[in-house]
Amino acid sequence: MAKRVFLDTSCGNLIHPWGGKLKLFFVLFLLISLYLSIPVSSVLGYYTNMPASVVLGQPDFTSGIAGNGGINASSMNNPLGACSDGNKLAVSAANRVLIWNTFPTRNQQPADLVLGQPDFSTETANIGGISAQTLSTPFGCWTDGKKLVLVDQANKRVLIWNTFPTQNQQAADVVVGQPDFITSSGAATASKLNLPVGVLVYNGKLIVSDQTAHRVLIWNAVPTTNGVAADVVVGQTNFTTGTTGTTASKFFNPRGLGAYDNKLFVGDTSNNRFLIFNNIPTSNGASADVVIGQPDFTTNTANNGGLSCAAIFGGQSPFIPISNGRLFLADGETRRLLIFNQIPTTNFQAADIVLGQSDCAASVTGTTANTFGNQPIRMGAEVNGKLIVGDQANSRILIFNNVVATPSIGLYPYPEAAGNGRLRMRGNVRLGQWDRYSLTRSKLTVSVNGGSEGMIDSLYGLREDAHDNLYEFFHEYDPKPPPGGTEGYTLKFHANSSNADESYAFYFTPFEIKS
Structure with a gap:
């Protein structure tokens, strides 16, 4: 019988096709600066030809x-x-x-x-x-x-x-x-x-x-x-x-x-x-x-x-x-x-x-x-x-x-099999307003278990969605437990926009996915 995977805010486990229990913690951050970490509710980001309010x-x-x-x-x-x-x-x-x-x-x-x-x-x-x-x-x-x-x-x-x-x-x-x-x-x-x-x-x-x-x-x-x-x-x-x-x-x-x-x-x-x-x-x-x-x-x-x-x-x-x-x-x-x-x-x-x-x-x-x-x-x-x-x-x-709608990262509620024992996590980034902000793969990175940040595997499918720039992305990873026998597994996604105010950052509540 196939396993159901859903979003939950309580601790839990993901049962994947290869058996065993493994906690997956997906921590989402949309950071406007690579260096500053100030939690606020909106981003300051002037853009070319911006209208007055x-x-x-x-x-x-x-x-x-x-x-x-x-x-x-x-x-x-x-x-x-x-x-x-x-x-x-x-x-x-x-x-x-x-x-x-x-x-x-x-x-x-x-x-x-x-x-x-x-x-x-x-x-x-x-x-x-x-x-x-x-x-x-x-x-x-x-x-x-x-x-x-x-x-x-x-x-x-x-x-x-x-x-x-x-x-x-x-x-x-x-x-x-x-x-x-x-x-x-x-x-x-x-x-x-x-x-x-x-x-x-x-x-x-x-x-x-x-x-x-x-x-x-x-x-x-x-x-x-x-x-x-x-x-x-x-x-x-x-x-x-x-x-x-x-x-x-x-x-x-x-x-x-x-x-x-x-x-x-x-x-x-x-x-x-x-x-x-x-x-x-x-x-x-x-x-x-x-x-x-x-x-x-x-x-x-x-x-x-x-x-x-x-x-x-x-x-x-x-x-x-x-x-x-x-x-x-x-x-x-x-x-x-x-x-x-x-x-x-x-x-x-x-x-x-x-x-x-x-x-x-x-x-x-x-x-x-x-x-x-x-x-x-x-x-x-x-x-x-x-x-x-x-x-x-x-x-x-x-x-x-100088305030625009808060950008956001969203993840699909469950990972999918990618072959060869790997999992694929899909998501999207909604960034600013259509045709006013841009995102490249080099500006959307992921850190695995606190390691150094690297580019995600793929950024694709840019489209206008409710007058926003909506980017689809996915990243593949090996879900084996990290060294030391712990079950914890963390993916941290980080999106950077070059034309936003570097003094501000966005934090999203961490969540876990479980079976």
Whole structure:
């Protein structure tokens, strides 16, 4: 009489055709990283041409009207910057900053308060006269949820709120770049700004890009009084010159700023490149270590070598997010975001993923969930798996929720005879969404009884199943008890996807099969 084999969560035995009892433990792991083992319930995995999940400033993903519905808490006009700590969100647009006290989760969600204006119905520059409460073309911003730091560009200053604002038109506490809150003149000195764009705070330092002075200023501590002079200048050898250049130590209209792992990232817009300083500069005129978008430090050709994953044309975002070792760059003139899964260490390195385009050779505009309008895009933070992007031409903020359905490995409920005393285990892997993720045999491995991992015997039958990639596989093995007389027998399957976030992994409850 044939034996029935079924799935059971209790201990049991498998009676195979050759007689004898043998426990079979099938432990299933879907690991997104070969090295990290952090159990979570979902995977972070951006992919090329990924659509946004939430839109602010518009009722849907096909609308792109400035001030849609009038000037109010739900509309916006040409957003230039955004920042978030993962909970609060601030967006600078049209002489005001809109603030959401909790991170928005639905389309056209109204803001909770506004800075720079007495209410949500006005957008007047320096309304009532320049002061600690007014704004004129606010640009880049930074927040940790406690402080808020904002570039007030046309007033040639940076404003600091020592505690995060809680009421409309709340006055700033400190001004940088001006001696007081009523002055707005520009200059290239240690205590003045010419045209600030980007700002961030990193390891207690305040860092500001001063575009038309072609420099980046660093304060070794966040100023607590007005008009404090910077400590370090990058892009110039002193605080009173403002020349351009195409070398490792010069800029031409720097805008974007980012910092990670004590590295400084600068978007050198008119040189069509991004520069990486492997250490935050501590002396004037420091040289960059790596260039993105160009093969060397002396060329600045737009889309050098043609439009590709390695080329840059502009790059005008005031902020450069870096999260978990992943770098996000706004390639503004081609209306796309480039994602590097690891921080580049060599010049002209190609990006791994592109958002806003179908591939790295495309440069189209649009008003959809996965395209941007015909103006430079302004990137905000990437926090808690959410990427914030200002689509200036479409007067909207796009939020990409970097979470996809949990992939899974499934095994058939019983092994089958493979001949010559061997057994064959069949299964399948459901990975991501159709045509967005891929799996090769080298990325699906098996370990027998804790031994080293090797490729499974066969991966075949790729098909679309419920909009997922579904791969069939099998692996054959000798079911003889391992040395030492123990009956335990373990197969551990491991699937690796190259375009998923390496910080996350998946665990599935072990089970056994028995007769």
